[in-house]
Amino acid sequence: MCPDPMASAEPLLTKKTEFDVLCASPGSGAAHILEECGYRARNLVGISFSDGGTAGGFPAERSEWLAIDVGSISGDYFIAGSRGREAYVPCGRFPGKEPDGSAGRIGFQSIPSLDARLDVICEAIGRFYGKKTVAIDLRDPLWIMDGGGNVRYRGNPDEDRIESAGRCLLGFMERLGCFCVRTPSNIIAAETGAYVPEFRAYAESCLDAMVSGENARRRMFEMGIDLAARMDTLRGENYLQDQNAIRRSDRQWNACNKKDGVDRILEAVIARSKNAKSAEARGELERRAGIIWKDRKDGRADYRRAAEWMRRSAESDTPGAKSDLLDILWREGSDDSLLEMVALAREMSAKGSPKGMLVIGRAYRDGKGLPKSRENAVRWLAEASATMRQAEIELKALLEAGK
């Protein structure tokens, strides 16, 4: 998850302090992080829970420090054991297959007598490593940054896994009073799954502070607060950049004179829409491109192109875009456009949109996209006029024309 797959295969181990790593599987994320931060992960200690409650056995030649890989330990376990003794072995140790004799799998939190088993393991850890323990908690990222710096919410968090990791971390913290390197829940990762570089910098500063021992816990805790804020800042800076792009576009369009400059502005708006960090801003800028094509101040309005941009904008649910698209399609007036307009208006009116109702009313009134029908036009305009002044005006005009 967290190690950067683009990073060098052989990280440079620059620091003398060594760690053993208590983990559930050979591909330990905590070990990778240690090595990325210049520390050597000397021994991987496999955890398992048996009736004795012990871990897989700490090495005779131990390192000074123990890192606990919370992410792997809090995963699923196979139910194993023999001669009436229960045992739970991490599924990560048997990738892709179930070990012989397994009676199924079980989540970390559901392991029977988990507290007692953790007590035993932590007692052993305390005996071997004293206070020199650190829990490393690597979460699945819920925010993804693409190559253009656009951050989006990935969604569908694996709630069981998140909760299990949180409980596991607390289980070790409460028993050992260990240090903690944690990923904030708003951590951002690249599409490859690697955390943004800020995380490695944070982890290294934490580990350095911890090893040097000066007021380490408070410093690590505060570094964690700063890292979480940095993740918000990354998203917020995107927001700033996007807002500036929208404002600049509006200013330029408002200041544009009638004779020239429209093409230049249009080009800039389209470029900004492509560079937008968020889907919302992209939609807003696409909408502006549509409006410029529709209302070109040099008299070269192109409704087909306006509709193209507005359609894109509407696809990302930009406020007002569907309504603008209805206007553009109405003005374009080709059979296809009117067909699309009526379908969109029906979709909008089904959701209670007065604009959708107004357009259906107009279509019936003028026989554009729908068969001409005064009766239907009156019905739809009346419905829209309950909440829309424009519909009220057009209804009144229609009724008066019929007198």
Added chain:
Amino acid sequence: MSGNERDGTVDEDYEFYNEKSQAKSKKVAFDILGVCVSRDVFGLANGNEYAVGKYTRLSIPYFSDMEEVDPECWITMDEVSGERNFHKRLKLDCLNMRYAEDLNSSGSDWLLLDVRTLTFGYFETKFGGKTHYYIGEKITEDEIRTATRKKGFEPESIRFLDTDDVPGIDGMIDRFCEFIKGRYWSNIIILEMKDALWHVDKEGKTGFLHDFPVDRRRRITGKYTEILRKKLGCRCIPMPSDVICDYLHLWGMSKGHFVQEYYDYAYRCVDAIVKGADDLDLRLETEFLEACAAMDAIRSGRMLSRNNTVRRAEEFWARTGDADASISNAQLLMAEANNPPLEAELAGIIGRIWRDRTDGKADAGKAASWMRAASDGGIAWASEELEELGKNL
């Protein structure tokens, strides 16, 4: 929705917190610079050991000037608009520039501070050869003009600025820190404030809330919290990034009105800091991890949030005519709660339904039994109502 939709701000109820802070003299008192989240740590959390002294909004630019306004030039409650007197008072604090004087005379020992008001931006106003800044939320340009004219000046210009764009904001922060360090010494706590990305609705379901302006506000609060924490060297109570806001919050729905579990967590941290708990660093870190775990559990539906669930159960209690269904619904909530203080409170509500049902099946014995369970679980009102029930049995 109450509050300001644009900024997700909140309506406060001064009277409520004032009532909660009665017997101030016997308690350690906090002044508060910030928004209702800080204040509600003392009003909504499960604890009542602290009083609130002066509570007003944080205005960093003000502290670069701190020019006292002649009381004869103060504008009055009648000259500003506001839904409640409390809102008007906040405006007067700002327009009459009374922050420093009020804080100096509050008598409180501690300061709790959050930077959420910095997301409101400022009205930069020039008059009398000087530049002044007023918090850019709730105050109107007309009110600024009135205040300026009362000082004998006509405003030369009024424009809105984001906090980041206030000229010389760094120096203003330095002067602000100098002032509050001089006033409170090391008795300062920063409450980190983030708009929620998740909510729990009126049916108890959780959902994702992220929108465009949330990113802006979280960027600003994150940035200035870090700056102030480093300059002040004080303790900071972090907010879980996955904090959840509550549709059934006492003050209504807003991205700054959180689930009860957040206030309880923040209160425990404040308490640990004030009392100088043993191994404070570990304690604060563990509290934070517990709070994060609680947010995860609420979001996943494994644990019910206390205030939200109690409010829903109280609706069952109100329907005393259909008490069998109400009791069964409340018991269902209890079974799903996975939250001992909440379970105790629900037991009390079931006791109330048994006591108050109007279908002829009211049963004081059953009511007392449920109320006892609530009382044993530490619910103060249940103890009082149990005693009342005892008198009537």
